[in-house]
Amino acid sequence: MNNKILLEIKDLSFKYNSELVLENINLNVYKGDYVALIGSNGAGKSTLIKLILNQLKPLEGEIKIYTENGYAGIGYVPQLTISSNLEFPITVFELISLGLYPKNKGFRKLDDVDKEKIYSALNLVGMKDFSNNLYTALSGGQRQRVLIAKTLVATPKFLVLDEPMTGIDKDSKKSLFKLLNHINKSHGITILMITHNLEEVEENVNKIYQIKDKKIWEVK
Template identity: 45%
Template sequence: MKKPLIEMKNVSFQYEYTQVLKNISLRVEEGDFLALLGQNGSGKSTLLKLILGLLKPMTGEIELFGENANHFKHREWIGYVSQKSNAFNSGFPATVQEVVKSGLAKKTGLFKSLPKNADELVYHALADVGMESFAKRNIGQLSGGQQQRVFIARALVAQPKLLILDEPTVGIDHENVQAFYDMLAHLNVQHQITMILVTHDVDIVSDRISHVACLNQTIHFHGYKNDFDTISQEQIDAWYGHSVRKIH
């Protein structure tokens, strides 16, 4: 039986008087490739902050790797890649290798020296995303898709067991999106990294995912991708209050 890496039980959260999440129950097991679907304002960002330990639930319980989140010490087991394209300073004076190496601080601690095999770890992380030949290139010289691969390598260098990607195709041209999803599928299958892919554009989600969760303040569906495909378009539109294109 596969082990649960994330288990949320009846979790609710609100900002002052605005309830954002209500009675969320969600289970992510090792090896899953989960697409978390939701429009702007559906609570996706808040859900991520709860998993990452940046917020605490008002009610309910969160377990990470079988341990209560309040006592969980191995945050380096969870890698996180945010939307970066619109906010990233392309003039930042750092090489690809330096950017990826900075991800080791999560594993070693901010003020501790890097491991002796740091360069080897950086090389393997870049190779995993097909960017090893760009190690000496300035990060600002890369395309949006290449930069995003580098930021994934930065998350991978700490050797996480779970990788969370928040709308990672922002800033990537349409032609390169499928190649990007091929890379994620390779990491999921070949490197056995459990993944949560957060998106609001359900039309471009790859068929490579294994599970789907539909979020709009509460979880309307959570299950296998094949089961999600049997749900009617009318039902999905009702969950979100307007027309939403299904995964194809």
Template identity: 40%
Template sequence: MGNNKGIPIIKVEDISYKYSKDLVLEDVSLQVPQGAFLAIVGPNGSGKSTLLKLILGVLKIQKGEVELFGQPIRQFKDWQKIGFVSQKANSFNTGFPATVFEVVLSGLTKKIGLFKIPRKEHKKKVVKALESVGMLSFKDRNIGELSGGQQQRVFIARSLVSEPELMILDEPTVGVDQKNVQQFYEILDMMNKQLGITLILVTHDVATVTDKVTHVACINKTLHFHGDACEYNELNEEELSSIYGHGVQLLSHNH
């Protein structure tokens, strides 16, 4: 990884954002060091997805500053360093006529070039990505035949195939059953610890991942808590309630 160790991979400074008159984020600042696994948590409508869209350049910054890999987002061009996995499992068109192999290969479209023939090295990368998420034996299956959890593992492989340094996942386990959720988090753990990929995970299910994440950020319009996972685990119910209002049951630690 060519990144300077001292520079945070993401730096968000004093970000505020409003849709028409509704302020959804207010003066949010946080940094994500290289190699971190950050969980972003908060109730529905707390601004988590808006923050991701600002980091990914999908929304234009209204106030504040975002830096990626040490560069202001306006100047940042190296988008292949960043992988993104959304809540696809919940809404994927099951009639889509593509094999698992083809879906993952499509993650290399930029590198291969549109309508160009993939070379042997590209196919090797697809095999490696599918192996790392335990889906190689499904490579010839139609993506629409898979369960939600299996589809999400394929979408992770699609992001992995271009060898990103940062992976952002927006509630990727929505619509995935509990057994597959555990396997899914094991894969994220492996990507972070073995492949050295910095991860940002927006989740409602932080109690399930606190043994895997390194940092937690609690957002409810403003940033209420940002620290390492151990500090977060030590918050009592009262402190969590003050962040979440009535949403504290989402974060019970009795797993």
């Protein structure tokens, strides 16, 4: 860890219609952090992530991103249950390649550098041998690895994961935690992960924050 802030949230409040969901949230995430964000269902975890990703606008307060490329420097891995809607016939390689296309810039032919990036990302998550397999034929744990690779192919410095352990078995969870630790420590990628199970993340992260009663509290 160092003193460089990647994410700064100051006095943030948000409401849906008339219902206040988050109130006076303050949070800093530093380069090299591995942060878990916990809380019960409906506490506001996913809402906070949407605010961080600029998908929602605060009622009050501000969010500042200090990655080299701003919001483009953040890689987002959604819940597996959401991504499992990808039920059309697409190979793992083809799915990873989608991570190379910036929003609103359209598709282009992949060159050798692009292909090397794809295979490197797949190799990092242990899925290179599955590059020609259909995404739909993979297990839950394998799908999650592929989604992480799809995000990593764009070389983000800050990775945000929404409930990455949902819908996968115990062995796959253990394996994914090992992968995320490697990405964080060996590749210097800062991680912010939403989860609802404190016991699962305690020994893997360096900071834990809990959202409860519209507020955020530091647990570790």
